[in-house]
Amino acid sequence: MSTDTAAPASAPGYAEPEVDVPALTALLDGRYAEVRQLVRTNLATYASVLDDAEDLDVDAFRERVRDVVVEMAATGQTGMGFPEEYGGGGDIGASIAAFETLAFGDLSVLVKVGVQFGLFGGAILQLGTKRHHDAYLQDLVTGRLMGCFAMTETGHGSNVQALGTVATYDVATREFVITTHGDAARKDYIGNAAKHAEVAVVFAQLEVGGRSEGVHAFVVPIREGGAVLDGVRVEDDGLKMGLNGVDNGRLWFDGVRVPREALLNRFADVSPAGVYESSIENPNRRFFTMLGTLVQGRVCVGGAGINASKVALTIATRYAVRRRQFEAASDTEEQVLLDYGMHQRRLLPLIARTYALHFAQDVVRTQLHDVFSSTPDAALEATRRELEGRAAGTKALGTWHATRTIQECREACGGAGYLAVNRFAALKADTDVFTTFEGDNHVLLQLVAKGLLTDYASEFEDMDQLGMVRFVTNLAVGTVIERTSAHKLLERVKDLLPGGDEWDQEAGLLDSEYQLAMLRFREEHMLSGVARRLKRGVDQGRNPGVVFSEVQDHVIGAANAHVERLVLEAFVDRLRDLPADAPEGNRVALALLCDLFALSTIEADRAWFMEHGRLTVQRSKSISREVNALCRKIRPLAVDLVDAWGVPVEMLRSPDLV
């Protein structure tokens, strides 16, 4: 690396830190270092699947992916989240960590694991009771029994409460009769459905005694010995943009009968005589409680997006310190790409944001682990609600980050980045749907906003979107405005910072309390703005739906501001709580990254801060200068910082780039 001529990062008194890569990896891996190491080893063992993704046809690749998944299951890697008595590892956090790490490799393998153990297995575990656990868990943990998770329909993806599949209880035979009403109600994009699943967890409107009880889940056999069962119709979804090792398909049910015991009855049941009963009286609340148990999928996908970004950044960063193009600072030698200011600007803030999201993911994974490993009580219930917002938000930001980062890295590798052997083709194509599945990102951010707008008022939590609009516009607005009034907010922020009234003008740009105060101010101001706009619209007697539509980008902006604040908090907290024996160089490097993340986040939205009186023109320009200065300081550390993520070298491929 030649940084001498091109990157004078030297402020007086600043000494370039030395990064201890193994120590940083250990910090990042945290308490799940062991299972992460197991996955890294497995990835290396099955590295040839990356070639198979290119070389095999779709049918053969699907079989190959299935085999790899089953073989990995035998190492214990994929069953960490199941109880030990069924052959699992009994550690939910470890199962998330394993999944995240698997995202360094082929993503069809990852998604097949997610479908089988997360969605299918998770539904049996979380929505079922002992009879279902005894019947299915042992076999599904080994991969002997493949299943699918049949929720989404062609007509309804995001609005699951409106699904069209119906399950009618037949009291005479004590069976449920499952029927697809119309093509819009066919199950669609269902992983494992086209080929491998023998069993489906089917979400359908339950009808008992002529009365609709809302969406419930049923275990429905769909194949035996590879043959599709009577009454079930399967269609292959065909070629997809990516993830072609996963057999997505469509399912139709024509009066398929399953015994009464097929209802996953943790939260509601039907007696043999046909009496519906549930421990949760409010149907909306019941529905969201059931869905809430499946939050793990979102946490997994968010983490996978973050780790897929690491693969792309590792390749692009290594390439950027090898590749020379144009003489700039010297007559005789071309300059390496990463010594160009523009190239630093393209890659280094993405590295910083990846670190920030990594730490935010640690928080949400820990919260998930705690909620699902404890006995329910009131305090836990509050954490569970917080978890849902956090999971939705981190998933949205993590997967958008993946889309953006992988694209930038491909472009930063020029034509070479276009060759399939260099991984970007697969990374781009395979991660593309992450922003959509397990909850469309825009819908998820609305979910986050819903939580924020109501301070978790319980009436609100159980509402669908129409209810939400009405509720927000009629009832909750007063409270929200009170809670987040600009006055109170400014008071609160002033208390935090030494600058008093001028806190936002006098604090140091690199003071993390200042950075956090800025993001907190933005979040609360946006939120109260949304509430005010909604209330004004309704006070004027306009249609609440129309009002909501007009405010929607503001709603989503507020949610995004909330999540970015959580992400920065996670980074700042981690930095503050570094172990006493953490190498000083790592401490300095992480602090630089945290500053770069915070300031580039503020910079990206500096128009908003200026519009709302929290940035002067001069200070805004200073922030841009500081971002450039931080980039120059981080530039010589860049390779160490990406290497610390520990992406197995076999997963980088890119023989001519890294």
Place this chain on the structure above:
Amino acid sequence: MSTDTAAPASAPGYAEPEVDVPALTALLDGRYAEVRQLVRTNLATYASVLDDAEDLDVDAFRERVRDVVVEMAATGQTGMGFPEEYGGGGDIGASIAAFETLAFGDLSVLVKVGVQFGLFGGAILQLGTKRHHDAYLQDLVTGRLMGCFAMTETGHGSNVQALGTVATYDVATREFVITTHGDAARKDYIGNAAKHAEVAVVFAQLEVGGRSEGVHAFVVPIREGGAVLDGVRVEDDGLKMGLNGVDNGRLWFDGVRVPREALLNRFADVSPAGVYESSIENPNRRFFTMLGTLVQGRVCVGGAGINASKVALTIATRYAVRRRQFEAASDTEEQVLLDYGMHQRRLLPLIARTYALHFAQDVVRTQLHDVFSSTPDAALEATRRELEGRAAGTKALGTWHATRTIQECREACGGAGYLAVNRFAALKADTDVFTTFEGDNHVLLQLVAKGLLTDYASEFEDMDQLGMVRFVTNLAVGTVIERTSAHKLLERVKDLLPGGDEWDQEAGLLDSEYQLAMLRFREEHMLSGVARRLKRGVDQGRNPGVVFSEVQDHVIGAANAHVERLVLEAFVDRLRDLPADAPEGNRVALALLCDLFALSTIEADRAWFMEHGRLTVQRSKSISREVNALCRKIRPLAVDLVDAWGVPVEMLRSPDLV
């Protein structure tokens, strides 16, 4: 369409315009309506190639694409740019228009056409003389003779002047000896090289009598009857992210001998006795003159990016008025996506920008046509230089627009957008490299900046990047600062607008003179800022390369500002010059789109305008509100506006979406 409940666009006095779709299509197609119609017909005839892209393996698909290209060539579509005496159409503008329209279809076909007729054919036509034209043109126009354009090397893509392949003149045999020195000098990513090309135009450092004369082009046979010739080594580039119907490959030359006449000698020649002679004395200028003749490729790729965006937007917009999700404004019916404010924000500014880029492309295509259809003189020379900047800039903005638009449209179609049958998979994968080939977009914007910074001083034009850095920092800066001093600039802008000193505060947001003045101010201010920063750095005695690296993002920002101003000007000019009989509804609709493009462009950079005193906080917020209001007005016209692009329905596929 149900817009009644959800989109009250009604300002007092505003009447929703009615779009005359066929008349709008005729306006957009312009003077090349006939050739565009021919291409649309051909696209429909060969629509099955879209299926073949999914169903066939790489080898079979390459053959299929070759066949389609040759069959299309027989209709005259691909030869429009060649002289009539060689079987061409003799109309360069028409050849660009044909190419642009071809981008509605499979993009391997497009790129194969570009390689064969644009790059290979263009090099023979523009760099060769009559002997080359007589020998090759007739056969290449029909596709009987396939060729490739061997410029890029593994080690050098953007910096072509530093290529490593060498052609040494052997006076004894009157031959050139072509040799690849080291793997970095292998030709790479060369379309048609892996399989179909019989002839290559090879760019190599010419050495005559022990003296290096810089990069020149040679016609080199590489295959006969499908067999690779002695001394040539070919390697397949293998699977790529997309465009797998094009056979990209690598080429090595080991002392391959070609006769003296193989030199494409329009601008320079070697006499039999080994004397080098050229009509252009300055070697840098000679090099850039040769490259300049190839500008057509950039114009083609920019136009292709813009038209690929149209396909994605047509699908996503049609889907957005069909697909319903969530009840919002009604109890009984879910709301169509495009009635949601966020969805309007996602799609409609992209439609507006696509229209703007379409008109900008008209300007650059016309300029290209004029330059290449006229006898050279001094005035033409100035236009030619302007053309180079315009072509580079439109290519960069048009291809980035494609990447961003196709991604947004895919996400806006949810999981359905992920299925290959719905076109986004191919559109994304195939267009991805557009931002890189025919000039990396960042490098192209630097080229634009170079032109701007020097007011086309002739010493500057001939410089490589190192020279550019030195020149800018030493010589030109004074002039530039003079030319664009903030004072003079403000005077100039004030003259344009009625508001006097307060022009930027008092003008109507929908006044196109105001919008243009804003973009002009930004451009000139950024440019003078770059010049000042460069000068200051060098005055402080720092390494110019280091200074340049620090200012690089600013350089690229200035170029981007310049190109966006040109794009808005193109739209405003077109609107002003609409034919008198243009339907009033179309006039209104285009004016709405022009306003939306202008204001969403200003909005996206409103931080800059606030930082530089040209937007107050209040006015900045007004612009965002106006963008939302424009979106609501355009919403009911959206389907007509995308239909007017005339994407053949066979190219949309997406059976479940449109």
